[in-house]
Amino acid sequence: MPSEPKVNILMVDDHPENLLALEAILEGLGQNLVKAHSGMEALRCLLNQDFAVILLDVQMPDMDGFETAALIRQRARSHSTPIIFLTAFSTSDTLQIRGYSLGAVDYLFKPIQPEILTSKVSVFVELYQKTAQIERQAAELKKSEERFRRLSANSPVGIFLIDTSGQCTYMNSRCQVICGCTIEQITENWWQIIHLEERDRIFNEWSACFRSGQEYSNEFRIQAQDTLRWVHLRSSPMLCDKGEVIGYVGTLEDISDRKQAEAERSKLIYEQAARAEAEAANRMKDEFLAVLSHELRTPLNSILGWARLLRTRKFDEKTIAKALETIERNAKSQAQLIEDILDISRIIQGKLRLHLCPVNLIPIIEAAINAVRPAAEAKAIQLETYFDANANLVCADPERLQQVIWNLLTNAIKFTPEGGIVAVRLETIDAAYTQIHVQDTGIGISPEFLPYVFDTFRQGDSTTTRSHGGLGLGLGIVRHLVELHHGTVAVDSAGEGQGTTFTVTLPVLEKVPGAALESLPSLS
Numbered sequence: 449m450p451s452e453p454k455v456n457i458l459m460v461d462d463h464p465e466n467l468l469a470l471e472a473i474l475e476g477l478g479q480n481l482v483k484a485h486s487g488m489e490a491l492r493c494l495l496n497q498d499f500a501v502i503l504l505d506v507q508m509p510d511m512d513g514f515e516t517a518a519l520i521r522q523r524a525r526s527h528s529t530p531i532i533f534l535t536a537f538s539t540s541d542t543l544q545i546r547g548y549s550l551g552a553v554d555y556l557f558k559p560i561q562p563e564i565l566t567s568k569v570s571v572f573v574e575l576y577q578k579t580a581q582i583e584r585q586a587a588e589l590k591k592s593e594e595r596f597r598r599l600s601a602n603s604p605v606g607i608f609l610i611d612t613s614g615q616c617t618y619m620n621s622r623c624q625v626i627c628g629c630t631i632e633q634i635t636e637n638w639w640q641i642i643h644l645e646e647r648d649r650i651f652n653e654w655s656a657c658f659r660s661g662q663e664y665s666n667e668f669r670i671q672a673q674d675t676l677r678w679v680h681l682r683s684s685p686m687l688c689d690k691g692e693v694i695g696y697v698g699t700l701e702d703i704s705d706r707k708q709a710e711a712e713r714s715k716l717i718y719e720q721a722a723r724a725e726a727e728a729a730n731r732m733k734d735e736f737l738a739v740l741s742h743e744l745r746t747p748l749n750s751i752l753g754w755a756r757l758l759r760t761r762k763f764d765e766k767t768i769a770k771a772l773e774t775i776e777r778n779a780k781s782q783a784q785l786i787e788d789i790l791d792i793s794r795i796i797q798g799k800l801r802l803h804l805c806p807v808n809l810i811p812i813i814e815a816a817i818n819a820v821r822p823a824a825e826a827k828a829i830q831l832e833t834y835f836d837a838n839a840n841l842v843c844a845d846p847e848r849l850q851q852v853i854w855n856l857l858t859n860a861i862k863f864t865p866e867g868g869i870v871a872v873r874l875e876t877i878d879a880a881y882t883q884i885h886v887q888d889t890g891i892g893i894s895p896e897f898l899p900y901v902f903d904t905f906r907q908g909d910s911t912t913t914r915s916h917g918g919l920g921l922g923l924g925i926v927r928h929l930v931e932l933h934h935g936t937v938a939v940d941s942a943g944e945g946q947g948t949t950f951t952v953t954l955p956v957l958e959k960v961p962g963a964a965l966e967s968l969p970s971l972s
Contacts, residue, residue, distance in 0.1 A: 454479050455479050455500040455573055456479070456499045457481050457482065457503070458484060458494075458503065459482065460484045460489075460502065460504045460508075460513070461503075461505040461534070462485055466558075473560070473566060474569055477569065477570055479573055482497065488510070488511060498526070499529055500530070500572050500575075501531075501532060501553075501572035502529055502532070504517060504531055505534050506533050507535060513533055513535075514546060517531055517550040517551065521550060531550070531553060532555075532556060532568065533552050534558060535555075535556075535558065536559070601620060606619065606622045607697070608620070608700065609698075610638075610658075610695055612694065614655075615638075616638045617631075618631065626670075626672065626679060626701075641672065642669070642670055643668065644671075645669075650666060650668050653666065654683070661693050664681070665683075666680075667679070667681075667703065678704045678706075679700050679701060680703050681699070684698070750775070750778045754774055755775065757771065802845035804845055806957055807843070809849075810837075812849050812850050813853055813884065816857055817872065819854055820857045827865075828866050829861055829866070829869065829870055831872070832871040833871070834871070835873075836874050838876065839875070840882060842882055842933075842957060843933070843934075843955075843957050844954065849929075849933070851929065852930060853872075855922040856950050856952075857872070860886055860887075860888035860950075861888075863948070864889055868888065868890060869889045870887070871886075871887045880955065882953070882954050882955075883954075886950045886951075887948070890947055891944060892942065893943075894944050895943060901939045902939070903924060930952055934954075935954040937953075938951045939951075
């Protein structure tokens with residue numbers, strides 16, 4: 449801690465030897481001792497310095513001590529400076545009364561006892577130091593208050609205080625501008641300015657933080673007169689020296705411009721995304737139409753080609769049989785393409801309906817396998833099956849469920865190279881769900897395309913020169929049909945060349961929603 453600055457002590461006596469004696473007595477106090485040899489000299493000293501105490505000799509030529517004291521008291525700066533009169537000539541009560549009437553704090557007679565003088569002077573020195581310290585603290589406090597006032601008045605954000613009862617006790621001018629009201633208008637019901645749609649939520653959240661002594665921060669809307677504003681409120685507990693909460697201090701920032709900019713950016717991003725989505729949809733439509741024309745033209749060319757040959761030439765029975773088989777196969781392929789397009793049309797229009805009944809999945813799966821077996825044998829693909837004989841019945845449309853499995857098997861065979869394996873597994877999960885897994889050792893699916901596998905019209909390679917045909921509708925139809933059965937379909941692949949697994953999950957009959965069960969025929 450820095451030591452207290454030295455204070456001034458004024459000693460006034462027309463005899464130099466008396467001044468030397470006073471100096472010898474008081475030098476132990478360690479203060480600044482100022483000597484004056486006359487009343488006039490003493491007054492000159494008071495023009496430039498302040499003193500903690502004045503030791504004033506009564507008997508002096510030209511101007512005695514009483515006259516000097518009277519002049520000292522006339523000056524505002526020295527009006528309250530303590531004066532101790534010193535005299536060696538008279539102990540008259542009248543003179544003492546005169547001295548005290550002039551504001552003297554003491555009246556000592558010579559010869560002076562050093563201990564008494566030192567004790568009395570040290571009291572006034574200490575009093576002067578404490579007074580100066582208080583004045584300095586008051587000046588610092590005043591400066592601090594002035595700084596706070598200027599800071600609060602010129603702050604770019606609103607500042608407010610709330611007491612422990614939840615009442616607003618202070619708002620700076622910026623806060624009042626943001627809120628559109630004065631402190632008198634908002635004291636008790638400050639939360640009323642919060643927008644009605646958010647008022648209860650914000651007030652409850654803030655109150656919870658208020659009661660627990662926690663900080664709070666949130667963005668919300670306020671209704672400032674006729675203007676709707678977005679604000680960011682922050683508040684923190686205000687603690688006393690003992691660490692007890694004595695209120696809350698907070699800031700309020702108008703973020704309307706930022707919110708407007710964010711809204712405009714969001715709108716722009718949405719418009720850009722919508723535009724990109726529309727452009728992607730147009731591209732997909734164009735690609736689909738190109739693929740569709742190719743897929744329809746390919747079997748049609750084969751049918752027309754063989755039909756012309758049969759009309760213009762004569763063939764043996766073997767060639768005729770081959771031609772008819774080719775025409776029939778391509779006609780069925782074209783019919784399947786058309787059926788897929790009609791299914792998609794029904795799905796889009798919401799006209800696809802199921803005919804539900806209790807179904808044993810094993811015959812359905814076996815029928816689908818038998819339908820694709822010729823295609824599998826043509827590529828020497830091995831079909832493997834693993835059936836849980838205790839699998840529960842499901843609520844399903846047998847034809848549509850067989851269409852789901854047929855699509856998955858057809859897809860697996862199409863993308864599995866010759867000599868590969870396609871496995872079908874049926875199992876029960878937690879007695880509540882039945883799962884059908886169709887797993888192949890085919891070309892797999894890249895991680896980038898995996899999220900879009902079930903999107904209608906989506907294909908990993910949509911060009912008309914790709915090595916595998918199809919319109920890209922099958923898996924979209926699969927997902928929709930499975931969801932109509934209150935089930936889910938998922939796909940998993942470790943990547944290109946790593947094979948693919950499709951998993952259909954269906955609720956067992958006991959877990960089907962009541963609305964679906966109402967359409968079931970009697971089981972008896």
